[in-house]
Amino acid sequence: MKFGKLDHIDGLDWRLPEMHPQSSRVFSGGMATTSVYSGGTMWNIPEWVGKVYPPKTPKKNFLKEYAKQFSTIELNATHYRTPTQQTVSDWLEQSAGTIKFCPKFPQSISHYRRFSNCESITDEFLEAILNFKDALSFSFIQLPENLGLSRQKELLNYLRYLPRDMHFALELRHSEWFQGSASAEEVWSAMEELNITSIVSDTGGRRDAVHMRFTAPNIIVRFGGNNLHASDYERLNDWIRVIEGFANCGLIEFQLWMHQTNSLLTPETLIYFSQALKKQVGIFCQAPTIVAPGTLDLFSH
Numbered sequence: 001m002k003f004g005k006l007d008h009i010d011g012l013d014w015r016l017p018e019m020h021p022q023s024s025r026v027f028s029g030g031m032a033t034t035s036v037y038s039g040g041t042m043w044n045i046p047e048w049v050g051k052v053y054p055p056k057t058p059k060k061n062f063l064k065e066y067a068k069q070f071s072t073i074e075l076n077a078t079h080y081r082t083p084t085q086q087t088v089s090d091w092l093e094q095s096a097g098t099i100k101f102c103p104k105f106p107q108s109i110s111h112y113r114r115f116s117n118c119e120s121i122t123d124e125f126l127e128a129i130l131n132f133k134d135a136l137s138f139s140f141i142q143l144p145e146n147l148g149l150s151r152q153k154e155l156l157n158y159l160r161y162l163p164r165d166m167h168f169a170l171e172l173r174h175s176e177w178f179q180g181s182a183s184a185e186e187v188w189s190a191m192e193e194l195n196i197t198s199i200v201s202d203t204g205g206r207r208d209a210v211h212m213r214f215t216a217p218n219i220i221v222r223f224g225g226n227n228l229h230a231s232d233y234e235r236l237n238d239w240i241r242v243i244e245g246f247a248n249c250g251l252i253e254f255q256l257w258m259h260q261t262n263s264l265l266t267p268e269t270l271i272y273f274s275q276a277l278k279k280q281v282g283i284f285c286q287a288p289t290i291v292a293p294g295t296l297d298l299f300s301h
Contacts, residue, residue: 001224001259003145003173004203012204014231016238020213026192027217027249034247036285037100037137038256038273039070040266042077052267052288067095069288070270072102072137074222074257079104079142082124088131100137102169102220102255103129111144114151115158122158126166138197138220138255140169148174149183156190164194169220171199178208191215202235218253219246225260225269236273237280244281 006012043066049057053065066073077083083091091101106125109118129136143155162168170191177184191198192215201209203224221239225232243254256273258266267288274287 001201001203001222003201004206004209004224006204009204009226009229009231012231013207014204014235014238016242017207017210017212020211022188022192023212023214026214027246027251034243034251034254034283036243036254036256036277036283037072038258038270038285038287039072039074039099040066040258040263040270041074042263043073045263045266047262047264048267051291054291063091063094064096067099069267069286070099071286072100072255072257074140075101075103078125078129079107082106082121083128085128085131088128092132092135095135097133097135099135100255101129101132101135102137102257103132103139105139105141109158110141110147114144114147115154118158119161122161126163136166138167138169138218140171140199140220142171142199143173145173148176149181152183152187156187159187159190159194159196162194162196167197168194169197169199169218171201171222172211173201173206173209175208178211188213188215202239217250218255219243219251220255220257222257223259225258225265227261227265228268232269233272236269237276240273240277240280243277243283247281247283 043062044059049055052069053062057065106121108121109115129139159170172178177187195216197216197218197220198211198214199220199222200211201222201224203209204226219242223235239256243251256270258269260266260269267290271287271290274285277283277285
């Protein structure tokens with residue numbers, strides 16, 4: 001996760017901002033059973049063989065083993081090429097339908113055409129990912145960092161074009177979206193109206209993107225980790241407190257998408273998150289199992 005990545009993080013204030021006042025509107029539904037899911041951004045990680053994948057696992061079985069260890073995946077592969085319907089069906093079969101797939105919209109829509117004249121591309125993408133069936137979770141749109149309010153009209157029209165019977169999420173990045181202008185507010189209000197989940201980008205160099213403005217009774221966090229620096233634990237604990245605070249106020253689902261350098265420490269990070277969540281809130285979240293755990297103790301940081 002290069003967005004907001006810093007080379008030096010010591011002394012940075014990682015505290016979450018106050019909840020946006022409008023967020024209370026979507027978390028006023030009373031009691032709900034809160035489900036929590038966590039995962040990485042890819043399954044093709046050779047370094048996980050012998051750690052969370054069994055020794056000598058062939059590459060063709062990586063997705064099968066990933067699905068045994070994690071509960072969701074930020075599926076970035078679809079950002080670069082729309083998969084065929086057969087490919088999606090194959091992924092579903094390999095995973096045995098046990099994880100939630102969260103495919104990213106093609107960059108041809110968000111980055112190249114910038115939401116203009118892309119209805120046919122969108123239809124092709126949606127037809128393909130529907131083959132995930134019940135394993136299809138949030139399909140998410142990631143805006144380029146340089147896409148600001150000048151494309152507000154096109155973005156609004158595009159969001160309203162999307163079908164209402166699927167789950168979508170949107171990651172806003174340009175600083176203009178977080179400054180409270182009337183044009184930005186129109187987009188935030190449309191997301192709430194359309195039940196499109198706002199994604200929080202929790203990363204060091206862009207604390208404005210930790211907007212704490214939730215537009216649907218779900219929370220998705222793209223977490224830019226720092227290789228188990230002490231701040232990673234502090235930030236995860238903060239998000240656990242958010243889960244605890246909203247678990248009795250209508251929070252339906254929380255998804256944590258973990259970004260660590262080359263994904264090497266993603267399993268350890270999510271093990272800590274799962275253990276701390278269970279200990280502090282009593283909510284279960286599937287976590288990886290280290291094949292050769294040795295003396296792994298993530299609570300001794």
